Every structure is written in structure tokens, then in C-alpha cells.
Amino acid sequence: MGAVSDVTDADFEERVLKSDKPVMVDYWADWCGPCKQVSPIIEELAEAHGDKITFVKMDTNTNPVTPANNHVLGLPTIQVYVGGELVKAFKGAKSKSVLKGAIEEYL
Secondary structure, rough: OOOOOOOOOHHHHHHHHOOOOEEEEEEEEOHHHHHHHOOOEEEEEEEEHHOOOEEEEEEEEOOOOOHHHOOOOOOOOOEEOOOOEEHHHHOOOHHHHHHHHHHHHHH
């Protein structure tokens, strides 16, 4: 179960902030090299833990409002939300162990 789905400015509140499960959000852009390094790691985590945590990605080129509202100043930025609250945030490419550690307590 799992796989990472796309989230947009229009459905961010419903799919992330109102989610019953913790949500990991990957803010990315097609021109971002480090984003391409992080993407397969998040896909792996989604395959392994998608039953307990929702994994979504947001293209910041086509969805500028949510990243601006959530203080995303660099890419990639990974944020973890629980109960509609931001509980963890990372800027820049991170290793699988760091990202797994961010969600460990919710598994």
C-alpha cells in the first residue's frame, strides 16, 4: 500500500490538514536536482508505511500559495503534519534514515 500522490493548493487543507493520519509533504519542482534525489526515498517510505502515514508531493511551480503560506523558502522541503499541525520540517535533500526517523514515532 502507499505510493505518493499529488496534492494541490486547492486540496491541501482537505488532504493534509484534515487528514486522520499523519502526512508527509514533499515540496518539489522539476528544475530542482536535490528534489529528484529525495523523490525515490519518499516513494520507498510510502510503499513501506503508506498504511499508517499519507505521503503527498506538491509541485511548487503550479501551486505557489501553499508553499508561501507554510514558509517553504527552499527546495526540497519536507514537512510532517499530525492533526493539522506542522510537527517536523526539513530543508534540503535528506537521507532515508533521517526521513524515516521523522516518521518513526507514527509507525
